[in-house]
Each structure stands twice: as structure tokens, then as C-alpha cells.
Amino acid sequence: MMRRILSRPFAPVLALAGLLTSLAVAAPIYNAGGGAPRAVFLELPARLPEPEVALRADPLPSGRWRLTLAARHFRFTDICVLEAEAVPLGHAHIVHDGVKLAAAYAPIVDIGPLPPGRHRIEAVLRAQDHRAILGRGGLIKGAVVIEVPERAGGV
Amino acid sequence: MLRVTSSSLKSGAAALIIFATAPPASGHEAWLLTPSEIEALALTPVPFVFASVAVLGPAAGLALLAAAVALALEGRWATIEERASPWLRGLVPSLGAAVLRVGLAAMLLLAATGGLPRHGTAPWTQSTLLVPDMQLSLAPGWDILIVVQVALALILLLGIGTRLAGGVLVLLSGLGLWVFGAEFLSYAPHFAAPGLMLMVIGGGAWSADALMRHDAPDPLTGPAAEALWRGARILVGAGFVYLAVAYKLTQPTLLIAILDHGDFPRFGMTYDVIALIMTGVEIVCGALLVMGRLVRPVALVILGAISFLAVVLGETPLFHANLYGALFVFALAGARAPGPRPSRAAWRMA
Structure with a gap:
């Protein structure tokens, strides 16, 4: 099912658009708290x-x-x-x-x-x-x- | 159209899940920093470019445009690939298998013996599971994994029962999640994927498996092989997207501090912008791998990027031998499982 969808010409671009848009919106909200990197x-x-x-x-x-x-x-x-x-x-x-x-x-x-x-x-x-x-x-x-x-x- | 839109929604949902599940993991890169660099990092604010939709929105648009152009040119690239394909795929059961086996064997052996410790830990004092950060001393009762890793390393090095060893590596990656929890998410996909690839390729021409049969066993073919290969591709790609979000997008000051520490070339830009570009490239490349698009070029781009970063930071390639092997084989084989070795006639036609 997923393979059939991704084989459509514009599907990969739309999938990427969804991913990048979500990250571009969510990252500033997440980073708004500032704070030092939690890994360190x-x-x-x-x-x-x-x-x-x-x-x-x-x-x-x-x-x-x-x-x-x-x-x-x-x-x-x-x-x-x-x-x-x-x-x-x-x-x-x-x-x-x-x-x-x-x-x-x-x-x-x-x-x-x-x-x-x-x-x-x-x-x-x-x-x-x-x-x-x-x-x-x-x-x-x-x-x-x-x-x-x-x-x-x-x- | 509805289906196409659903793929966009699914990818967006996946991105949000990564945000929700990102643990306070400590990538080994953090150990590169000196005490004074860590002190400065504690007070460094998140750069504007990572904290503003006004910047990240257009940046995402540019990344999407670049990916769309690359996808539009996929047909032309595929024509070139088709010509070289038999020759490249023909290298998988020999050179590809050997690179994958030897790299993984070295990592397993050094992890088991503590020969590749994280920064600040004396060599040969701490056995780990697969990577320097996952110290087995933090997982009481799992010392047996030292023996398992040594045995697996020797088996891979010699190339005996390689397909089975690949399966054990997949299980070991899953076990890492069980033993170490969500922390291991940063590593599990990038070890499970080479395991799946070995299950398809086998030991290859330069292995004990081949010697005992007096010939190189061909890679698996058919739907099962394609499913395993697709699984490997998705794991590698998803692993990159996860790492990009969990470490770069949401902890940009750490990446920037590491670039500064390594005196990374600026190419006329600030480290903030370089970090943003690195993040974008990793996310887009990872997503393309998941979708099985432009697999060879993407593998080459990531190989080049991680090699360059390793050289600049003075890291041993053994830290990422699993990835070098997997990406090298993807660069040879492409999106589909390598299939049987081509005949000499096919090579000449190519």
C-alpha cells in the first residue's frame, strides 16, 4: 500500500513536505524553552x-x-x-x-x-x-x- | 489524491512522534568537548535560526525545493545508474560483503574488549554493547554479551554462516533496546540494518562460506530478499531522521560547539547556518532512503559527509564502521536487493 503511494510522481515530495513542515513548526516550540542540550x-x-x-x-x-x-x-x-x-x-x-x-x-x-x-x-x-x-x-x-x-x- | 495527502500526514505524524520519544540521550560526540567548552555551552542560548518559524519555514522550503529538483532529475540519474549497475551490483557479493563483515567485526570486537572507549574512559577497561557509550557495567547481568560479541566478530571476520550471523546482529540490536532502553534507539537501527543486509548478501566471495563451497554463494533473491533489503533501507533512513531531530534540531548548541571544537571549515557561513544545513541534509537524505528514492546518490552524499566530519574531528572511522559498510553497499546495490552475480556477458554489455 505504502509502496504504491510512494511510487506516484509527487508522493515523495508531498511526504517530504509533511515531514519538513511538521519539524519547522515543532522545533521552534520545542526550542523556545531554551535550555542547554540535554545530552550534556x-x-x-x-x-x-x-x-x-x-x-x-x-x-x-x-x-x-x-x-x-x-x-x-x-x-x-x-x-x-x-x-x-x-x-x-x-x-x-x-x-x-x-x-x-x-x-x-x-x-x-x-x-x-x-x-x-x-x-x-x-x-x-x-x-x-x-x-x-x-x-x-x-x-x-x-x-x-x-x-x-x-x-x-x-x- | 487522498492517498498522496495521507503520505504527507503520515510523515508529519512520524516527525512529531520523534519529538515525543526523544530521550535525554548522550551521543558520544559530547565527550569531545573540553571542560571550558562545556562550561560555555551551559550558558549558550539556542540560536535564532533554530528557534524561529520565520527561519525554519523558508529553510524547510529550500530543502524541499532541492529534494524536488533532485527527484525530478532521478530519471536522468537512473539512466547513468543503469549503465554502471551490473558492474556495481557485481561488487556487492565480493567487496561489499567484505567491507560490511570486516567493519562490523572490528566494531564488535573492540566493543567487547573495551578497545574503542568513549572519550574520558581508559582503553580496555569497559566492555560495551556495539558502541562506546553503551557500557555493559551499567547493565548488570549482561556480561554474556561480551562473549556473544566476540564470537559474532570472529564469525563475521571469517565469514562462516554469515546469514545466520546477520540475524544474530539484528537480534542483538533489539536486545540493546531491551537492556539499555530508549537510549539505544540512537544505535539500534544502524546495526539492525547491516544485519539484514548480511542476511541477503551472505558472506560473499572472500569468506569461509565461499571457500567451503568453492564458489561465492549468491545473494538471496525474490520477495523475501527484497523485503529484507527494504527493511534495511528504512532502518538506515529512519535512523538518520531520528538522529537529526534528537541531536541536531533539538540540541543545536551541542552540534555548534562540536563544530567549533573541531575548527570545522566555515565556507563563509556561521556555524549556526552550517548546523542548520547539516540537519536539513540529514533529514532529507534519511527520508529519501526510507522512501527508496535516489538511494545511490544519497548513500554517497552521507558517506562523504560523515567521512569529512570524522576527518575534521579526528575520529577513528571505527566509530561508524557499521554505517560506512551499509552505505557503501547501498551505493553499490541501490534501492533493490543486489540479486545474483551478473554473468560475464552482462558485465561486457555494461
Whole structure:
């Protein structure tokens, strides 16, 4: 039946017209909500308090560095899922000078030794499916700057 | 006229269903972005060209016009195709089958062993189902799929019982939907389709199947073969339409960020416009494949487009070996199942 219809000269053009018209009308309605791409970001319901995270960095006697992530309205888990619920649960990505360094599945994480110099370490909260949790002002993250002196470099 | 209008309504309804069912899937491309690019992406608004009927309407009109012109020229193109057709179709049971088998085998083997991980995951640490994103560690109890994929890969590589292996690949694609849910919709059609194609073509001339028979088993013919081929064509086309809507049309800022990340050539346009063109091309090409029109040219256009994008983004072709294989075979065979190998006389006449 469908094959017979599609074999008519104008049928493919009309079918395409239906498809493209529907998409041209529906897409602006869908996109009107704005919002960041759902493939990368998870927005929490507005009724939930927005999570916060603060970082503290402590040197260890071995020369390594330990980060403590003090999170509010957020719980850490090492359980990853394919599609996360919109709840404040997950882990954090640790970013060192713009490059992902590690994933923290608990509030305390060892990031190893750092070379002498100034280092900016950030923790970005992620959902259980690794999507970045989105707050009202963008990503939810905390940062700390570590100054590693020459003699205490540890590397 | 009523029937013709119904095809238009059906295609429109299909488009709306895609909107309704699009999951919050994470395409592997998202993993290409750096932390600072993701931070910027979080605050990037949807571009005007994707949020306005005043732009999308005329853009859809232009896409329709281009498709209508291409369809009007289909007759002329078909004349050229007819001349080359026996030669091209003759390559399906040898080169086509080999490309399809080896590409799929490589993907299966690397998925099972974690050799082709998504960005940010260490190689050889996470077994997946068919594609880098579908990590089996997220599907407890399905470790058996590692063994199934390795066995299927070896079978395809050697070309033993290829038609049966094609059927298993179709089942595996369906099983992926069962195990991973709607997330797997992004991948299932593009693996089920090559499975159907293998059921028609068989292992081809360069396979153990052929060696054991001392000849290449011919592709299947008849209504069953045509039905399987049509199914493969519809799955590939519908897969492209789905991906274009779920990832490009409704998440344009992600595509634009990826183009920016890869420093994609601008051709004198903004990335917003390039993203819109890419979306339109994917939707129109996918729809034409579903309808079985201009199959060879469409296969070549998509092959060229995904190859160019992969080169620009520095991606390994193994990420999409299933698609390269399927499109290559469509470019050889066209809309209809390849049929038996042509005789030497037919080749000379061509």
C-alpha cells in the first residue's frame, strides 16, 4: 500500500513536505524553552535547593595533594547509570587548569603530586550518568588555587 | 489524491512522534568537548535560526525545493545508474560483503574488549554493547554479551554462516533496546540494518562460506530478499531522521560547539547556518532512503559527509564502521536487493 503511494510522481515530495513542515513548526516550540542540550546537562527541578560545592586542598607528607569537597544539597555515589534521575546525586569531575584530572565519587579525593607553581583546581558536580548538573547560574562548581613552592613540589 | 495527502500526514505524524520519544540521550560526540567548552555551552542560548518559524519555514522550503529538483532529475540519474549497475551490483557479493563483515567485526570486537572507549574512559577497561557509550557495567547481568560479541566478530571476520550471523546482529540490536532502553534507539537501527543486509548478501566471495563451497554463494533473491533489503533501507533512513531531530534540531548548541571544537571549515557561513544545513541534509537524505528514492546518490552524499566530519574531528572511522559498510553497499546495490552475480556477458554489455 505504502509502496504504491510512494511510487506516484509527487508522493515523495508531498511526504517530504509533511515531514519538513511538521519539524519547522515543532522545533521552534520545542526550542523556545531554551535550555542547554540535554545530552550534556541535567537540570534539577526548581523545587529542589540548588547544590553547592566548596573545595579545600591539603598537602600530604608524601608530597601528594588531597582535596576535600564540601557539598551541600548533594550526595556522592559511585553508582553510575545510563540515564540519571533529576536528583542531586552523583560525583564530581576534578579539573586542573582546564583539563579533566579525575572523577571524585566520594568527598575526599587524592589528586597526586603537583609540580611547583600555581594551580587552579575545580570540582564540577555531575549526575550519575556523567551529565553536568546545571544550576541557575550555569555549572555547579567550586574552585581552589594551590601554590606549590619550589622546595615542597613533591615531583 | 487522498492517498498522496495521507503520505504527507503520515510523515508529519512520524516527525512529531520523534519529538515525543526523544530521550535525554548522550551521543558520544559530547565527550569531545573540553571542560571550558562545556562550561560555555551551559550558558549558550539556542540560536535564532533554530528557534524561529520565520527561519525554519523558508529553510524547510529550500530543502524541499532541492529534494524536488533532485527527484525530478532521478530519471536522468537512473539512466547513468543503469549503465554502471551490473558492474556495481557485481561488487556487492565480493567487496561489499567484505567491507560490511570486516567493519562490523572490528566494531564488535573492540566493543567487547573495551578497545574503542568513549572519550574520558581508559582503553580496555569497559566492555560495551556495539558502541562506546553503551557500557555493559551499567547493565548488570549482561556480561554474556561480551562473549556473544566476540564470537559474532570472529564469525563475521571469517565469514562462516554469515546469514545466520546477520540475524544474530539484528537480534542483538533489539536486545540493546531491551537492556539499555530508549537510549539505544540512537544505535539500534544502524546495526539492525547491516544485519539484514548480511542476511541477503551472505558472506560473499572472500569468506569461509565461499571457500567451503568453492564458489561465492549468491545473494538471496525474490520477495523475501527484497523485503529484507527494504527493511534495511528504512532502518538506515529512519535512523538518520531520528538522529537529526534528537541531536541536531533539538540540541543545536551541542552540534555548534562540536563544530567549533573541531575548527570545522566555515565556507563563509556561521556555524549556526552550517548546523542548520547539516540537519536539513540529514533529514532529507534519511527520508529519501526510507522512501527508496535516489538511494545511490544519497548513500554517497552521507558517506562523504560523515567521512569529512570524522576527518575534521579526528575520529577513528571505527566509530561508524557499521554505517560506512551499509552505505557503501547501498551505493553499490541501490534501492533493490543486489540479486545474483551478473554473468560475464552482462558485465561486457555494461
